[in-house]
Every structure is written in C-alpha cells, then in structure tokens.
Amino acid sequence: MYRLLIADDEALEREGLELIIGRMLPDTFEIIHAENGRAAIELAEERRPHIVFMDVNMPGIDGLAALRDIRARLPETKLVLVTAYDYFAYAKEALTLGVKEYIVKPAGREQIVALLRQLLAELEQDRQRRAGELRLRQQVAELLPLAENELALMLMVDHVQGIGAARLAEWIDFPLDASRAYVVALPEKTDAPLTRKLYDTIRGFAKSGGQPCLVSSAIDRHMAIFVREQNGASTGGYAAAKRFAEQIAELARRQTGSPVTVGIGSRQEGESGLRQSYFEAVFASTCCAEGTGICLFDELREGKADLQSSVFAGVGSAGGEAGGAYVLSALQHIREEREHQTLTVLDKAKRYIGEHFTEELSLEEVADFVHLNPHYFSKVFKQGVGETFIDYVTGLRIERAKTLIADERLSLKEVCFEAGYRDPNYFSRVFKKVTGATPTEYRSGLRGAE
Numbered sequence: 001m002y003r004l005l006i007a008d009d010e011a012l013e014r015e016g017l018e019l020i021i022g023r024m025l026p027d028t029f030e031i032i033h034a035e036n037g038r039a040a041i042e043l044a045e046e047r048r049p050h051i052v053f054m055d056v057n058m059p060g061i062d063g064l065a066a067l068r069d070i071r072a073r074l075p076e077t078k079l080v081l082v083t084a085y086d087y088f089a090y091a092k093e094a095l096t097l098g099v100k101e102y103i104v105k106p107a108g109r110e111q112i113v114a115l116l117r118q119l120l121a122e123l124e125q126d127r128q129r130r131a132g133e134l135r136l137r138q139q140v141a142e143l144l145p146l147a148e149n150e151l152a153l154m155l156m157v158d159h160v161q162g163i164g165a166a167r168l169a170e171w172i173d174f175p176l177d178a179s180r181a182y183v184v185a186l187p188e189k190t191d192a193p194l195t196r197k198l199y200d201t202i203r204g205f206a207k208s209g210g211q212p213c214l215v216s217s218a219i220d221r222h223m224a225i226f227v228r229e230q231n232g233a234s235t236g237g238y239a240a241a242k243r244f245a246e247q248i249a250e251l252a253r254r255q256t257g258s259p260v261t262v263g264i265g266s267r268q269e270g271e272s273g274l275r276q277s278y279f280e281a282v283f284a285s286t287c288c289a290e291g292t293g294i295c296l297f298d299e300l301r302e303g304k305a306d307l308q309s310s311v312f313a314g315v316g317s318a319g320g321e322a323g324g325a326y327v328l329s330a331l332q333h334i335r336e337e338r339e340h341q342t343l344t345v346l347d348k349a350k351r352y353i354g355e356h357f358t359e360e361l362s363l364e365e366v367a368d369f370v371h372l373n374p375h376y377f378s379k380v381f382k383q384g385v386g387e388t389f390i391d392y393v394t395g396l397r398i399e400r401a402k403t404l405i406a407d408e409r410l411s412l413k414e415v416c417f418e419a420g421y422r423d424p425n426y427f428s429r430v431f432k433k434v435t436g437a438t439p440t441e442y443r444s445g446l447r448g449a450e
Helices: 011-024 037-047 063-073 091-096 109-157 165-171 192-207 238-256 270-285 297-303 322-356 363-369 374-385 389-405 412-418 424-435 439-449
Strands: 002-007 029-034 051-055 078-083 101-104 179-185 213-215 222-228 261-264 294-296
Touching: 002 011, 002 037, 002 109, 011 029, 011 109, 029 037, 037 051, 037 063, 051 063, 051 109, 063 078, 078 109, 101 109, 109 165, 109 213, 109 222, 109 270, 109 374, 179 238, 179 270, 192 213, 192 222, 192 238, 222 270, 238 261, 238 294, 261 270, 270 294, 270 297, 294 297, 322 363, 322 374, 322 389, 363 374, 363 389, 374 389, 389 412, 389 424, 389 439, 412 424, 412 439, 424 439
Parallel strands: 002 029, 002 051, 051 078, 078 101, 261 294
Antiparallel strands: 179 222, 179 261, 213 222
16 A cells, blocks of 8 residues: 655645545555645655655645655655646746646546556556666675676686676776785685685675675685785785785684685786786795794795795796796696586586476575575586576476376376476476477377387
C-alpha cells in the first residue's frame, strides 16, 4: 500500500480528496492528513509518503516552502501542487523543486484518479530501476574480487586472457603507477580451509588500509598483494611498508600458529615495473631469517653487496642466474599450480555433478562444493569443459533419459523424474530441443528400429 500525504488547511478539501481516492482506487493508499506546512514537513519526515498533495496557500509555512523542505529530505517522493489560483504564478519556483504536476481546485475525480495512476506507474518504474541498480551493484561487488585477482595474476605470471593488464586496471580503478608488491609465504602444512580463511583475513585487512590494493588468490601457499603508494619518495615508504607487512604476518601467525614470511618488493611503476617488484618480493620472501617474518628487497640489496652482483642483478630478468632462475622457476610453478588447481576443481565438480545431476542441482551448490565463487566457477567451468554448467547438466540428463526411454517398463513420466526433471512438459521441450524429437517420438523410433 502506498502512502499519500494531503496537506491543506481546509479539512473539507482533505476529506473530499480522501473520499474520491478511496472510492476510485480502493485499498491503494494510506492517507495522511496535514493541516499546515509545518505539520506536512513533520509528517513527511516521520511517515515518508510516496506522494504529496500540497496546497499552496496555508497559514505559517506556505506550500512551496514546505515542498522545498520535503524535496530536500525525500528526493524520490512525487510532489503535486494544489492551488485555487493560476498555476503559472508559481510555475517557475515549483519546477525548481521538482514539481511536475498540479491540480487546480476544484478538480474532477477523473483528473485526480488519472494523475494518481500516472504517479503510481512512475513509482513502479522507479522501484524497478532501483532494483536493477541494486542487482548491478551486487554483481559488480561479486565480480570485482575476480577482476582484481585476474589483474594480480597477470602481473605475477604475464598471463593475459583476451584483455591487457592496463585496460583491466582501468576498469577496476587501479592505475599501474607507483606501487609495491608483497608476497606472503604461508607455512607448508597449511590446509585448504585454513588457506581460504587466511586469504579472507589478509584481503580484508589490506582493503581496510585506505590505499588501493590488489590481492591475488592463494596458490600453493603463496599470495601476492600490490599496494599503491600515492605519496612519498621510493625510500620514504620503507617504514610504512614494513608496518603493513608486519601486521599481515602477525594476522597470519595468529591463525596458523606458525611464522609467516612476507617479502617486500621495491616501489615501481607500470606493468613491467610492478612485475619487477613482484619478482623482488618473491625472492625476498625466501631470504627471511628464521622467525623474523619480514624481508625488504631494497634493504637486502643495499646491505649485502656480496649478493648484489650474483643474485640481485638478475632478479626480474631472464638474463640473471641465481635470482632470475629462482623467479622464473617460481613463476613456472605458479602457472603449473594454477592449471593443476583448475583441472582438479573441474574433476571434482564433474564427479559431484555426475553423482547429483538427477537431483535439483544448482551451479551455486557445485561452486560451494569446490570452494569457489559461483561467478568465477562458471567462468572456469566453461573454459575448461567447453560448455556452460547448464548445458553440461542438461546433456547428462538427456543421455540418462535416452537410456531410460529404451526401457519399456518405465512410463515417460517416470523417465522424466528419473532423469532429474520435475515437470514433464518442460522435460519434453528440453528433450526435443537437444535430440530433435519428443520423448514419445524417440521411443517410437526405437520401436521402429527393432
């Protein structure tokens, strides 16, 4: 039920409008009465009406002043000016308040009802628009972590799928300017549930820091964080970088009960620069002394001249020996692990689908089983299997139905249920779409072939 506020200093006018509306549009409106501008403002704030009928001339706060206040508090409310005078005297100011409709007293019931029906249609359109915006915001909120993870992986392994890192960075508002990479190396015996929990904890902490960042997924107890450093020189961020890394290491240590190492790369710019910083962070994560947890690549380079010529000169390039070989090996391992994880997830998902496709199975249920976000799982499944989740399940059900149809002891309705469908008519349509024949025609064809 919609709320309609009628503001008029004459009670007969208010009651007359209510009577007309109640008769012509029964059970549509809850009517709220206001005898002056002040009451209209107070009641509008308290009851939040969908539509306001406001008389212009009232004692104290006049109608236009009241509408101005209500518009500021309730921008979505539909405002209607009610006047016994020529509307054009008020048109200029009324338009600035968003008043698009008016009624000149005395108004006929047909005019009032037509106006209300128009406003109800506008309110429904507004509702649908807001619902669409909320759905879009929800979808963006769900997809943003996936896009961030994909960009992080592009910077880590130079693995581009269809779109460049710069374009993706623009879409998710993470300019590839001055940033620093961190690599979190988790303890070897960290199991999958704990790894997922750590990922959520670390990502949540990184996102709450106030600076834009990217957080990769955890691959083989290894996850990367890219943090923009919008201010300060390259050496000025050392203390802040160390504090950030120490906080991450402490958060992870509390959950795992074991030391967690964090390697910190140098401050770099651009796609190649951020990849360089990541290479450095990978290397630094292996140089942490036992139990210290934190290692800053720049400090390693500055404080260990004997390593600089042999190790650090090659970090981030294919020409280096020790450092370069380590980084390339690590990246290759990440590539292989990513591919292996995808295959493992798909194998687990296909086995689960094979065991449950005759039940009311949803993509969300399977995604939850393999511990992936539904949107990401849908993308991975289509890439790995070559068809969508729905098409894959439908294929299994139709193949099962073909086998069952061949059994003359089963009715087609029983075949429908056994194949995983609950509506025989829907089953028949899907079966014909896939096979080119209805279940009845298919069974007849089998009989004819005999």
